[in-house]
Amino acid sequence: MSYFRAENLSLHFGGLKAVDAVSFAVEKGEILSIIGPNGAGKSSIFNLISRIYRPTSGRIFFEDQDITEEPPYDIAKLGIARTFQNIELFENATVLSNLLVGRHRHSTTQLWQELLFLPSVRANEKMHRRRVEQVIEFLDLEPYRDKLISGLPYGVRKVIELARALCSEPKLILLDEPSSGLNVEETDDMSFWIRDMKSELGITVLMVEHDMSLVNRVSDRVIALNYGRVLAMGSPTEVQQHPDVVAAYLGA
Amino acid sequence: MRFLFKTDYEDDIKLFPHSGYWVSYGILLALLLIAPYVLSSYLMSQLVFVCIYATVGVALLILTGFTGQASLGHAAFLAIGAYTAAYLQKYNVPFPVYFFAAGALTGIIGAMVGFPALRLTGIYLVIATISFALIVEEILARWESVTNGNEGMRVKTLSLLGVTVPRDSPTFYYLCLAVLVLTIVGTLNLLRSPTGRAFVAIRDSETAARSMGVNVALYKVKSFAISAAITGFAGVLFAHKLSFISPEMFTLQLSIEFIIVILIGGAFSLHGAVLGAIFIVMIDPFLTYLKDDVPGMIAGIAAAFGAGKATAGSIQSNVAAFASLNGLKGAIYGIIIVLFVLFEPLGLYGRWLKIKLFFQLFPLYKRATFKRQKIYVKSERNR
Amino acid sequence: MLDFVQQLVSGVALGCVYGLIALGFVLVYKATEVVNFAQGDLMMLGGFFAFTFIGMMGLNYWVGFAGAVAAMALFGMLAERVVVRPILGYPQFSIIMATIGLGYFLRSIAGMIWGTDDLKIETPFSQGVLRIGSLVLAYDKLSVIAATMILCTLLWLFFNKTTLGTAMRASSENMLAAYYMGIPVKRVVSIVWAISAAVATCAGVLLAPITFIHSNVGLVLGLKAFPAAVLGGFGSIPGAVVGGVLIGVIESMAGFYLPEGWKDVAPYLVLLAVLLLKPEGLFGHHVRKKV
Ligand SMILES: Nc1ncnc2c1ncn2[C@@H]1O[C@H](COP(=O)(O)OP(=O)(O)OP(=O)(O)O)[C@@H](O)[C@H]1O
Numbered sequence: 001m002s003y004f005r006a007e008n009l010s011l012h013f014g015g016l017k018a019v020d021a022v023s024f025a026v027e028k029g030e031i032l033s034i035i036g037p038n039g040a041g042k043s044s045i046f047n048l049i050s051r052i053y054r055p056t057s058g059r060i061f062f063e064d065q066d067i068t069e070e071p072p073y074d075i076a077k078l079g080i081a082r083t084f085q086n087i088e089l090f091e092n093a094t095v096l097s098n099l100l101v102g103r104h105r106h107s108t109t110q111l112w113q114e115l116l117f118l119p120s121v122r123a124n125e126k127m128h129r130r131r132v133e134q135v136i137e138f139l140d141l142e143p144y145r146d147k148l149i150s151g152l153p154y155g156v157r158k159v160i161e162l163a164r165a166l167c168s169e170p171k172l173i174l175l176d177e178p179s180s181g182l183n184v185e186e187t188d189d190m191s192f193w194i195r196d197m198k199s200e201l202g203i204t205v206l207m208v209e210h211d212m213s214l215v216n217r218v219s220d221r222v223i224a225l226n227y228g229r230v231l232a233m234g235s236p237t238e239v240q241q242h243p244d245v246v247a248a249y250l251g252a
Numbered sequence: 253m254r255f256l257f258k259t260d261y262e263d264d265i266k267l268f269p270h271s272g273y274w275v276s277y278g279i280l281l282a283l284l285l286i287a288p289y290v291l292s293s294y295l296m297s298q299l300v301f302v303c304i305y306a307t308v309g310v311a312l313l314i315l316t317g318f319t320g321q322a323s324l325g326h327a328a329f330l331a332i333g334a335y336t337a338a339y340l341q342k343y344n345v346p347f348p349v350y351f352f353a354a355g356a357l358t359g360i361i362g363a364m365v366g367f368p369a370l371r372l373t374g375i376y377l378v379i380a381t382i383s384f385a386l387i388v389e390e391i392l393a394r395w396e397s398v399t400n401g402n403e404g405m406r407v408k409t410l411s412l413l414g415v416t417v418p419r420d421s422p423t424f425y426y427l428c429l430a431v432l433v434l435t436i437v438g439t440l441n442l443l444r445s446p447t448g449r450a451f452v453a454i455r456d457s458e459t460a461a462r463s464m465g466v467n468v469a470l471y472k473v474k475s476f477a478i479s480a481a482i483t484g485f486a487g488v489l490f491a492h493k494l495s496f497i498s499p500e501m502f503t504l505q506l507s508i509e510f511i512i513v514i515l516i517g518g519a520f521s522l523h524g525a526v527l528g529a530i531f532i533v534m535i536d537p538f539l540t541y542l543k544d545d546v547p548g549m550i551a552g553i554a555a556a557f558g559a560g561k562a563t564a565g566s567i568q569s570n571v572a573a574f575a576s577l578n579g580l581k582g583a584i585y586g587i588i589i590v591l592f593v594l595f596e597p598l599g600l601y602g603r604w605l606k607i608k609l610f611f612q613l614f615p616l617y618k619r620a621t622f623k624r625q626k627i628y629v630k631s632e633r634n635r
Numbered sequence: 636m637l638d639f640v641q642q643l644v645s646g647v648a649l650g651c652v653y654g655l656i657a658l659g660f661v662l663v664y665k666a667t668e669v670v671n672f673a674q675g676d677l678m679m680l681g682g683f684f685a686f687t688f689i690g691m692m693g694l695n696y697w698v699g700f701a702g703a704v705a706a707m708a709l710f711g712m713l714a715e716r717v718v719v720r721p722i723l724g725y726p727q728f729s730i731i732m733a734t735i736g737l738g739y740f741l742r743s744i745a746g747m748i749w750g751t752d753d754l755k756i757e758t759p760f761s762q763g764v765l766r767i768g769s770l771v772l773a774y775d776k777l778s779v780i781a782a783t784m785i786l787c788t789l790l791w792l793f794f795n796k797t798t799l800g801t802a803m804r805a806s807s808e809n810m811l812a813a814y815y816m817g818i819p820v821k822r823v824v825s826i827v828w829a830i831s832a833a834v835a836t837c838a839g840v841l842l843a844p845i846t847f848i849h850s851n852v853g854l855v856l857g858l859k860a861f862p863a864a865v866l867g868g869f870g871s872i873p874g875a876v877v878g879g880v881l882i883g884v885i886e887s888m889a890g891f892y893l894p895e896g897w898k899d900v901a902p903y904l905v906l907l908a909v910l911l912l913k914p915e916g917l918f919g920h921h922v923r924k925k926v
C-alpha cells in the first residue's frame with residue numbers, strides 16, 4: 001500500500017471541473033512535484049487534501065486510513081502540514097508566535113491549566129520553544145524571532161510559512177509554490193531545504209511548483225496536470241518530454 | 253534604551269519582559285492598595301467602576317481584540333451576571349456560590365451565543381450580537397416572576413463569610429481590584445499558552461489556523477465563553493455596586509461604552525483596556541467639573557484680561573448655560589470617538605508608547621516612526 | 636381578514652421606511668465597505684431639516700422636502716469628507732466606531748438645536764383615508780409605499796442607465812481597478828454618500844406623519860433597518876427593500892397577533908434564525924477567500 005493515495009479525486013465548481021478524476025500515490029520519503037499551467041487545479045488538489053474544500057467525489061488515504069471525511073483540523077493532527085501559495089501568516093503576531101501555532105497539534109494542556117499557567121503548562125511551553133528553536137536554526141531565521149510578520153519582506157515570509165509547517169513535525173508536507181516570488185539565491189536555499197527535509201527530517205514532500213529547474217533538482221517523480229486531469233506521471237525528464245505536456249505548456 | 257539579552261527559553265515565556273516591570277507594577281499596586289485611605293469617597297466610588305469596566309474591557313479584548321470576533325452585546329452578559337446574583341440572593345445563597353454561579357451561567361450562555369456565531373463574520377456578527385442583546389433586554393423586562401420586570405431588583409448588601417461588605421467600603425473596592433488583577437493575570441497566562449495563540453491565529457487567518465490543527469469552531473466558542481464568563485463576574489460586582497438593577501441599565505449604549513473602552517485605550521493591549529476604563533468612567537466627573545467650575549474660571553480669565561464686571565458675568569452665565577445643555581455629554585462622546593479613530597488609532601496606550609519612545613530616542617525620534625501605512629482599499633469582503 | 640390586510644399595509648409602510656434606511660446602509664457599503672451606523676441619524680437630521688423648512692419657516696411642503704433633501708445631500712458629502720475618507724481602507728472596526736461617534740454627535744446636536752419634544756410635519760396627505768369596501772387605508776401609509784416604489788425605480792434607472800451610475804457600480808466591484816480605469820473614485824464615493832443621505836431624508840420626511848420626529852428616532856429606526864439590510868444580504872439593493880418590508884410586516888403582525896413584548900423582539904428573532912440557516916442573508920453571496 002502506498003503511503004499517501006488519492007483515488008479518482010474530483011472537485012467541481014458549478015460546471016467547472018477544477019479537479020477531474022485525479023488518482024496518484026506518494027511513497028514514503030519521496031519528493032513528488034505537481035506541475036501544470038495556471039488554473040490546472042494544482043492548488044485545488046492541496047485544498048482537497050487539507051479539507052478546505054470537500055471533494056465532489058473520490059477518496060484520499062494517508063497511512064492506510066481513509067481521511068476523506070476528517071475535519072480540516074484533524075488533517076494537521078494526522079501529520080499533514082502545508083504552506084499556501086499566497087502566504088497565510090498571522091500578520092499581527094511575532095514570528096515566534098506564528099511558529100508556536102505550528103506546535104498546536106502537540107499541545108496537551110487544558111484551558112484551566114493554562115489560565116493558572118501551572119508548571120505542566122510551563123514545561124510544555126519550554127518544550128515547544130525548544131522545538132521551534134531547532135526549526136529556526138534549520139531555516140536560518142534567527143534574526144527575525146521577535147519581529148512582527150507585517151513588517152517582513154516577502155521572501156522571509158515564505159520561509160516562515162515553511163518553518164511554521166515544519167514546527168508541527170509533519171510526516172507529509174504540502175508545499176504550494178515554495179519558490180514563487182523568491183530570487184535566485186533564495187530559490188537555491190529553498191531547494192537545499194527541501195532536500196534536507198527529506199534526507200535529514202525524513203519528511204515526505206508533495207510540492208506544486210512552476211520553476212522547472214527547482215522541480216528537476218529536487219523531485220523524485222513529477223505529475224503534470226492540465227484542466228484538472230493528469231497528463232503524465234514519471235521521472236522529471238520523462239514528464240517534461242511527454243508530448244501532451246509540451247502541448248499544454250505551448251498553449252495548444 | 254534597554255537591550256534585552258535572552259539566555260534561556262524561560263525569557264520568552266515570562267509574564268513581564270524584564271525586571272523593571274515588577275518594580276513599576278509593584279509600585280502601582282501599592283498605590284492602589286492605599287488609595288482608600290487617601291482618596292475621597294467619591295473618587296473611590298469611581299475607582300470601583302474603573303475596576304469593573306476594566307474587567308469587562310479585558311473580557312471584550314479577549315473576544316474582539318485577540319480572537320477577532322466583534323461583539324456589541326456585552327451589556328447583555330453583564331446583565332445576566334447581575335440578575336443571576338440578584339435572583340440567587342433572594343434564596344440566601346452565599347456570595348461565593350452566586351458569584352461563581354453567575355460566571356458559570358454567563359459563560360454557558362456565551363458559548364451558546366458562540367455556536368450560532370460560528371458561521372458569521374464582520375458585520376453579520378455585529379448585528380447578531382446586537383440582536384442577542386436586545387432580546388435579552390426584552391426578556392429582562394418581561395420575565396417578571398424572575399426579574400421583576402421594569403420595576404427592577406434590589407440587590408442586598410454583599411456579605412462575605414458572615415461579614416457585611418457595604419458597596420462603598422474599602423473591602424468592596426479590594427474585591428473588585430482583586431477580580432480585575434486576577435482577570436488580567438489569567439489573560440496574560442492564556443496569551444502565552446496554546447489557547448491564546450490559537451485565538452490570535454483565528455483572528456489573523458482562519459484558513460491557516462485550521463490547517464495548523466486549530467479547531468476554529470471550538471476555540472471561537474471557548475473565546476465567547478471565557479469573555480462572557482468574565483463579564484458575568486463583573487456583572488455581580490456591578491449589581492452590588494449599584495445596589496439596584498433594572499433592564500434599562502443594560503442597553504446597547506452600555507455595550508458601545510465597552511467597545512469604546514477598548515478602542516480608546518488601544519485595541520490589542522491590556523494596558524489599553526485599563527486606560528480606556530479610566531477614561532470612560534472619569535468622563536462623567538469631568539463633565540460635572542466642566543459644568544460647575546469652568547464657567548467661573550473662564551469669567552475670571554476674562555475679567556483678568558480687562559472685561560467689565562457685567563461682561564464677565566454674562567460670559568459666565570453663557571458658558572454655564574452651554575455646559576449644562578442637554579446632551580452635551582453625547583456630543584463630547586461622539587467627538588472623542590471620531591477624533592480617536594482619526595488621529596490615534598492605537599489609543600491612549602499607543603500615545604503613551606510614543607511618548608516613551610520619544611524620550612528614549614531623544615533627539616533621534618522621527619514622526620514617521622509611527623506613521624500609518626496607507627492601504628488604498630483593503631477589502632474585507634473575501635475573508 | 637380585514638385586520639390582516641390592514642396590518643399588512645401598515646407593516647409594509649413601516650417596512651418601506653426601514654427599507655429606505657437600509658438602502659442607505661447598502662449603498663454606502665457597496666461603494667466603500669463602510670457600515671454607516673449613523674445612517675439612521677442622517678434620517679433623523681433630514682426630518683428635522685424638513686421640519687425647519689416646512690413647520691418653522693412655513694415653506695410649501697414640496698419645496699421644503701426638496702430643500703431638506705438637497706441640504707442633507709450636501710451634509711452627507713461633508714460627513715464623508717470629514718469622518719470617513721481619512722480612514723478609508725482601515726479595518727472595518729475603526730470605521731464602524733467612527734460612524735457610531737458621528738451618530739452620537741448628530742443626536743446630541745439635534746437635541747440641543749431642536750429640543751427633545753416630538754415634532755410633527757403637516758403633509759398634504761396626512762389626513763384622508765382610502766376606502767375600499769370596508770377596508771380603510773390611511774393615505775400617509777400608502778404615500779410611503781408609493782414613494783418608496785418611485786425612489787427605487789429612480790435609483791435603479793440611475794445605476795443602470797447613467798454613466799455615473801455605471802462608474803459607481805464599477806468602483807463598488809473593485810475600487811482599485813476602477814481607479815486605474817480612470818474613474819474618479821473619491822468623487823464617486825462622495826456622491827454615494829450624498830445619495831444615501833438624500834434617501835435617508837426621504838425616509839425621514841415620509842415617516843414624519845406616522846411616527847414623530849425626535850432626536851432618537853434615528854437610533855430606534857436604525858436598529859430596525861440594520862437587520863433589514865442584513866436580512867437582505869447587505870450588498871443587494873432590492874434585498875435591502877425586501878428585508879425592510881419583511882421586518883416591518885413581521886413587526887406589525889407580531890404586534891397585532893402576539894402578546895405584548897413580542898413586537899420588539901420578533902424582527903431580531905427572525906433575523907437570528909435566518910442567519911443561522913443562511914449566514915450571508917437572504918440575497919447575499921457567500922464569498923470565500925481563495926488560497
Ligand atoms: N473557490 C473557487 N470557486 C470557483 N472556482 C475556483 C475556486 N477555486 C479555484 N477555482 C478554479 O479552479 C481552477 C483551478 O484552480 P487552482 O487554484 O487549483 O489552479 P492552480 O493550478 O493552482 O493555478 P496557479 O498556478 O495559478 O496557482 C481555476 O480555473 C480556478 O479559477
Ligand SMILES: [Mg+2]
Nearest residue numbers: 042043044085
Ligand atoms: Mg495554485
